[in-house]
Amino acid sequence: MKDFSTDVLILGTGISGLSAALKLAEKKINVTIVTREKKPELTNTFWAQGGIIYSPKDLNDQEDLITDIIRASAYTSNVEAAKILATRSAEIIDEVLIDKSHADFAKDAEGELLFTREAAHSRDRIIYKGDMTGKTIQISLLNYLSDKTKFPNINFLTSHTAIDLITPDHHGVDITQRYEENQVLGAYLLNQENNEVRKVLSKVTILATGGIGALYLHHSNAEGARGDGHAMAYRAGADVANMEFIQFHPTTFYNRSSHRRFLISEAVRGEGGKLINAKGEAFMKKYHPDEELAPRDVVARAILEEMIAEKEDCVYLDISHKGEDYLKERFPTIYAYCLDNQVNMANMPIPVVPAAHYTCGGVKTDLKGKTNLKRLYAVGEVACTGLHGANRLASTSLLEGLTWGYIAGEDILSSIETLSDYDSDKIKNWSEGHEEVEMALISQDQLTLKQTMWNYVGLSRSQNRLARARAMFIELQDEIGKFYKYAQLNDELIGLRNGVEVAFMVLNASMRNKKSVGCFYLKN
Numbered sequence: 001m002k003d004f005s006t007d008v009l010i011l012g013t014g015i016s017g018l019s020a021a022l023k024l025a026e027k028k029i030n031v032t033i034v035t036r037e038k039k040p041e042l043t044n045t046f047w048a049q050g051g052i053i054y055s056p057k058d059l060n061d062q063e064d065l066i067t068d069i070i071r072a073s074a075y076t077s078n079v080e081a082a083k084i085l086a087t088r089s090a091e092i093i094d095e096v097l098i099d100k101s102h103a104d105f106a107k108d109a110e111g112e113l114l115f116t117r118e119a120a121h122s123r124d125r126i127i128y129k130g131d132m133t134g135k136t137i138q139i140s141l142l143n144y145l146s147d148k149t150k151f152p153n154i155n156f157l158t159s160h161t162a163i164d165l166i167t168p169d170h171h172g173v174d175i176t177q178r179y180e181e182n183q184v185l186g187a188y189l190l191n192q193e194n195n196e197v198r199k200v201l202s203k204v205t206i207l208a209t210g211g212i213g214a215l216y217l218h219h220s221n222a223e224g225a226r227g228d229g230h231a232m233a234y235r236a237g238a239d240v241a242n243m244e245f246i247q248f249h250p251t252t253f254y255n256r257s258s259h260r261r262f263l264i265s266e267a268v269r270g271e272g273g274k275l276i277n278a279k280g281e282a283f284m285k286k287y288h289p290d291e292e293l294a295p296r297d298v299v300a301r302a303i304l305e306e307m308i309a310e311k312e313d314c315v316y317l318d319i320s321h322k323g324e325d326y327l328k329e330r331f332p333t334i335y336a337y338c339l340d341n342q343v344n345m346a347n348m349p350i351p352v353v354p355a356a357h358y359t360c361g362g363v364k365t366d367l368k369g370k371t372n373l374k375r376l377y378a379v380g381e382v383a384c385t386g387l388h389g390a391n392r393l394a395s396t397s398l399l400e401g402l403t404w405g406y407i408a409g410e411d412i413l414s415s416i417e418t419l420s421d422y423d424s425d426k427i428k429n430w431s432e433g434h435e436e437v438e439m440a441l442i443s444q445d446q447l448t449l450k451q452t453m454w455n456y457v458g459l460s461r462s463q464n465r466l467a468r469a470r471a472m473f474i475e476l477q478d479e480i481g482k483f484y485k486y487a488q489l490n491d492e493l494i495g496l497r498n499g500v501e502v503a504f505m506v507l508n509a510s511m512r513n514k515k516s517v518g519c520f521y522l523k524n
């Protein structure tokens with residue numbers, strides 16, 4: 001099978017895409033779920049450690065949660081989005097994660113859910129599974145949706161990279177199609193196993209492709225978080241918003257082994273971990289009254305300041321006072337990773353540095369996940385409802401993906417019967433290039449992109465740094481443009497092209513914003 005059609009095409013296999021798929025498939029809608037990875041579990045959801053907010057039937061906590069989201073965002077978030085998250089999310093967790101997919105969250109001896117707290121939360125409201133909450137959710141959802149007796153109408157396509165969204169304006173065979181309403185009709189997908197491009201038409205397309213963290217030299221994301229969805233949507237005509245707001249996680253394990261840094265969950269600080277500098281001095285009191293539980297942007301910049309002041313490559317996170325037995329049970333993955341890297345967190349502090357972690361902005365949507373393009377939805381980290389504003393509250397990311405995946409599914413169900421199939425013959429087949437591309441050149445360009453984003457469009461920015469980045473991005477885009485059109489496509493080249501386009505989005509938004517706010521910090 002090469003070209004085909006489906007009712008709903010979902011690009012991405014994380015919590016937001018799977019939540020939407022579940023809602024749609026239960027109503028017998030044919031759903032195709034696509035990932036560029038060989039294994040569908042390899043997503044940002046899988047790597048999420050801390051937990052997910054759960055406030056069942058507690059009206060006071062719903063109000064407090066809205067307040068906490070707004071405060072953490074530096075009072076820039078969309079209040080209506082915060083209200084939806086606070087009022088709808090618990091019932092969706094009950095239905096999707098607890099009753100249906102049976103995610104195994106931590107419980108006490110009586111079988112009651114355990115709760116913890118993370119930075120900028122006013123109370124304990126986060127449920128978790130050790131330090132592998134995302135993995136637990138990811139696997140439970142995949143297992144549930146992969147049951148063909150329940151969901152014969154779900155088709156997973158692995159090792160398929162989305163190249164472009166299909167629109168009549170860009171891909172119609174006739175000039176008169178340019179006058180049609182701008183709408184998304186599916187996507188071109190590259191089958192990595194045989195290098196064939198498939199034209200896939202759909203009544204509705206959902207972007208659930210995650211964030212852009214992997215564009216940075218140091219990041220906590222899956223390597224696929226390179227902005228593919230953002231770039232494809234923008235080329236198709238979708239609006240983007242808040243792209244300057246890139247949240248850096250304050251604490252990732254410091255080593256020199258790879259660009260992807262292992263996350264040391266915020267829950268470690270929530271459970272009493274203290275940040276100390278190279279002299280062994282606790283320093284967060286100098287920067288914020290909430291100390292280690294200050295908003296992430298404050299903690300990340302404080303760590304950077306201490307590193308600069310002490311001329312050191314990292315600071316340290318000390319939770320050794322909790323003891324070995326407790327740490328092994330509460331943070332088994334982190335404990336094992338540290339031990340594998342010659343750090344026993346039970347008797348020594350963990351070396352940590354900030355790393356790119358979360359994209360607060362994205363493809364602009366309404367409060368049901370709709371973009372400005374007909375038939376195109378965006379959910380999860382690729383989307384921007386305004387929920388996070390300039391800074392995300394801890395443990396809202398999994399919840400946002402789950403909630404808006406579900407809500408988008410609801411909205412699609414209310415209208416999909418009114419959508420007709422588009423004639424495949426009226427859409428061009430993909431024109432395949434034949435020129436070989438040297439992988440060494442792609443690798444070097446990718447490294448240049450990552451270093452430029454880290455050094456000039458990173459945790460701390462200035463007009464001079466941004467101007468330097470702009471010059472480098474223009475040169476990169478020019479080089480890529482010279483060979484992309486005629487090149488034999490591969491996943492790395494597609495990602496490089498998308499990455500440079502998204503880098504410009506972050507750069508341009510940063511140059512427009514003249515005021516430091518939330519996780520956007522502009523030096524004078």
